[in-house]
Amino acid sequence: MSFAGEGSGAGELSWGQLDVWLKMRRLGRTFAMGGARPLPPGSTVEDVAGELAYLMGRYQSMRTRFAGDPPRQIVHDHGTIDLEVTTADPEDVARRYRATPFDYATEWPVRMAAVVDGDRCTHAVLVMSHLVFDGAGALVMMAETAGRTTAPVRGVAPLEQARQQALPAAQRHNAAALRHWETRLRQIPVPAMPPSRDARSPRYHHGVFRSTALPAALSAAALDHGTDTGAVLLAAFATAFAEVTGVAVLPLRLMASNRFRAELDGSVSPVSQNGLCVLDTTGDFGDVVRRARGAAMAAYKHAYYDRRDLEARVAAVVADRGPGVDLDVNFNDRRFGGSLRPVPRPAGPDSEFAWVSAHDDPQSGFFLSADGSDEVLELTLFVDSHFLAPDDAAAVLWAMETVAARRLARHDRGV
Numbered sequence: 489m490s491f492a493g494e495g496s497g498a499g500e501l502s503w504g505q506l507d508v509w510l511k512m513r514r515l516g517r518t519f520a521m522g523g524a525r526p527l528p529p530g531s532t533v534e535d536v537a538g539e540l541a542y543l544m545g546r547y548q549s550m551r552t553r554f555a556g557d558p559p560r561q562i563v564h565d566h567g568t569i570d571l572e573v574t575t576a577d578p579e580d581v582a583r584r585y586r587a588t589p590f591d592y593a594t595e596w597p598v599r600m601a602a603v604v605d606g607d608r609c610t611h612a613v614l615v616m617s618h619l620v621f622d623g624a625g626a627l628v629m630m631a632e633t634a635g636r637t638t639a640p641v642r643g644v645a646p647l648e649q650a651r652q653q654a655l656p657a658a659q660r661h662n663a664a665a666l667r668h669w670e671t672r673l674r675q676i677p678v679p680a681m682p683p684s685r686d687a688r689s690p691r692y693h694h695g696v697f698r699s700t701a702l703p704a705a706l707s708a709a710a711l712d713h714g715t716d717t718g719a720v721l722l723a724a725f726a727t728a729f730a731e732v733t734g735v736a737v738l739p740l741r742l743m744a745s746n747r748f749r750a751e752l753d754g755s756v757s758p759v760s761q762n763g764l765c766v767l768d769t770t771g772d773f774g775d776v777v778r779r780a781r782g783a784a785m786a787a788y789k790h791a792y793y794d795r796r797d798l799e800a801r802v803a804a805v806v807a808d809r810g811p812g813v814d815l816d817v818n819f820n821d822r823r824f825g826g827s828l829r830p831v832p833r834p835a836g837p838d839s840e841f842a843w844v845s846a847h848d849d850p851q852s853g854f855f856l857s858a859d860g861s862d863e864v865l866e867l868t869l870f871v872d873s874h875f876l877a878p879d880d881a882a883a884v885l886w887a888m889e890t891v892a893a894r895r896l897a898r899h900d901r902g903v
Contacts, residue, residue: 489537489540489541489568489569489570489571490541490566490567490568491540491541491544491545491551491566491567491568491569492545492565492566493544493545493546493547493548493551493565493566494548494565495548495563495565495645495647496563496564496565497562497563497647498560498561498562498563498647499560499561499647499650499651500560500561500650500654501554501558501559501560501561501646501650502561502646502647502649502650502653502757502758502759503649503650503653503759503761503792503793503794503795504622504646504649504746504757504758504759504760504761505561505619505646505650505757505758506794506795506796507758507761507795508618508619508758509554509559509619510795510796510799512618514850515849515850515851516849516850517849517850517851518586518587518588518589518590518617518618519617519618520585520586520590520615520616520617520618521615521616521617521618521620521621521626522582522585522586522613522614522615522616523579523582523586523613523614523615524578524579524581524582524603524611524612524613525611525612525613525614526610526611527609527610527611527612529608531608531609531610532609533571533573533602533604533609535609536571536600536601536602536609536612537571537602539600539612539633540569540571540598540600542633542636543598543629543633544567544569544596544598546632546641547620547629547641547645547756548563548645548646548647548757549597549619549620549621549625549645549646549756549757549758550596550597550598550616550620550756551563551564551565551567551596552564552596552597552619552620552646552647553592553593553594553595553596553597554592554593554619555592555593559592561646561647561650563645563647567596569596569598569600571600571601571602572599572600572601572602572613573601573602573604574601574602574603574604575603575604575605576603577603578601578603578610578611578613581601581603581613582613582615585599585601585613585615586615590617592617592619597616597617597619597620598614598615598616598617598620599613599614599615599616600612600613600614600615601613618758619758620756620757620758621756621757621758622745622757622758622759622760623745623760623822624745624747624759624760625755625756625757625758625759626756628642628643628754628755628756629756632756641754641756642753642754642755643751643752643753643754643755643756643757644751644752644755645755645757646757646758649751649752649755649757649759652751653794661792661793662792662793662794662797664790665790665791665792665793665798666793666797666798666801668764668786668789668790669764669790669798669801669802670801670802670804670805672739672764672766673739673764673802673805673809673813673814674805674808674809675766676737676739676766676813677737678809678810678812678813679735679737679738679739679812679813679815680734680735680812681733681735681812681815681875681876682733682734684873684874684875684876684877684880685877685879685880686873686877686878686879686880687873687874687877688846688873688878689848690846690847690848691846691847691848691872691873691874692846692847692848692849692850692851692870692871692872692873693843693845693846693869693870693871693873693878693881694843694844694845694846694847694868694869694870695841695842695843695844695868695869695871695878695881695882695885696841696842696844696866696867696868696869697839697840697841697866697867697869697882697885697886698832698834698839698840698841698864698865698866698867699839699864699865699866699867699888699889700834700838700839700863700864701839701889701892701893702721702724702839702860702865702888702889702892703860703861703862703863703864703865705889705892705893706720706721706724706865706892707862709773709777709892712774713774713777713778715777715778715781716781717823718784718821718823719777719778719780719781719784720777720780720892721821721858721865721888721892722740722742722765722767722780722784722819722821723767723769723773723776723777723779723780724888724891724892725819725856725884725888726738726740726767726769726776726780727769727773727776727887727888727891728884728885728887728888728890728891729769729817729884730769731887731891732880732883732884732887733876733880733884735815736768736769736770737766737767737768737769737770738766738767738769738815738817739764739765739766739813739814739815739817740764740765740766740767740787740815740817740818740819741762741763741764741765741816741817741818741819742762742763742764742765742784742787742788742791742818742819742820742821743760743761743762743763743791743818743819743820743821744760744761744762744763744787744788744791744792745759745760746759746760746761746791746792747759748788749792761791761792761793761795762791762818763786763787763788763789763790763791764787764790765780765783765784765786765787766783767779767780767783773891773894802814815853816852816853816854816872816875817853817854818852818854818855818856819855819856819857819858820855820856820857820858821857821858822857822858822859823858823859823860832864834864839889841882841885841886843878843882851870851872852870852872853871853872853875853876854869854870854871854872854875854876854881855869855870855871856868856869856870856885867885867888869881869882869885
């Protein structure tokens with residue numbers, strides 16, 4: 489099928505695209521996003537084709553190819569793309585799409601299928617490369633596609649982002665971000681992580697913790713300290729991690745959406761990057777909360793940079809101070825950017841934790857994401873068992889609830 493849209497040209501990768509590209513190359517993974525969804529009764533293959541044409545025409549990031557080494561982005565203003573029509577199981581199609589590497593030089597970074605059962609079109613399957621968007625960009629895309637909005641596209645596309653990032657103002661910001669990372673990594677004590685007590689095979693483990701106690705505890709602590717629940721949750725995480733591992737001054741990589749930048753607000757593209765937050769967990773919990781708010785704001789401010797420059801700067805610090813200074817601990821509070829999926833309550837009245845899967849695909853040492861509502865908070869954990877024993881990683885999540893619950897108990901007593 490054919491598509492057409494505004495904008496074309498070629499240029500360097502944007503910082504967000506470069507961040508994703510380097511991560512994919514380092515870990516050898518596609519990081520494809522998306523899946524299958526059921527369609528309302530009466531849906532047709534033509535409806536799915538119309539959605540695909542809308543997506544390709546509206547968003548430059550979907551009609552971009554990548555060629556060369558290092559790659560350049562090549563944006564097209566028209567072209568053709570295949571829509572697969574299949575009777576296969578929709579989840580099997582989605583798994584196949586996610587598992588098959590994209591040929592970025594010759595293939596659009598978008599795959600879509602219409603699943604039919606007789607004369608009925610029952611499901612649509614849509615999978616895209618992470619080079620198309622990040623989580624916040626996906627939310628914009630879903631909302632606009634549902635309403636088939638024809639309003640002007642919000643936020644600049646990657647080709648224009650790359651042009652702006654080469655200008656002096658953006659280069660000054662890049663230099664400031666590099667100074668932020670280097671200064672903090674040179675000032676902190678080198679974390680002394682104990683060796684893992686349980687290095688397993690498969691190596692990497694995925695678990696989910698659902699807490700009914702955390703939402704109220706976070707709200708009470710935020711009210712007490714005149715801050716937001718994000719700062720409290722970050723403080724609870726750092727405090728719990730310190731209790732389990734003994735690392736009292738914790739360097740954390742916080743995921744920043746970067747959508748507070750006017751030119752990136754609403755952009756369907758990858759612009760999220762990590763910011764460095766160093767958090768001292770010693771002293772009263774209230775002190776940790778106040779430190780967390782300031783440290784997080786500084787991290788988010790300095791989470792917009794050229795990753796090639798950052799990796800070189802961090803490597804220089806690591807060469808001087810040792811690899812432990814750049815602890816691979818990551819935290820992504822997705823609640824305020826919107827969850828990409830509903831968060832169910834635990835089956836019973838209490839909180840629960842369960843391991844979901846284990847594999848050998850490389851990933852971070854410790855990566856924690858938060859989603860939730862006023863009733864339940866969901867923490868999704870990915871841990872490298874060679875970095876931290878899975879049981880100890882799960883203990884961090886239970887300790888987060890305990891830390892926050894202690895604060896709630898004090899709040900209830902008026903302390």
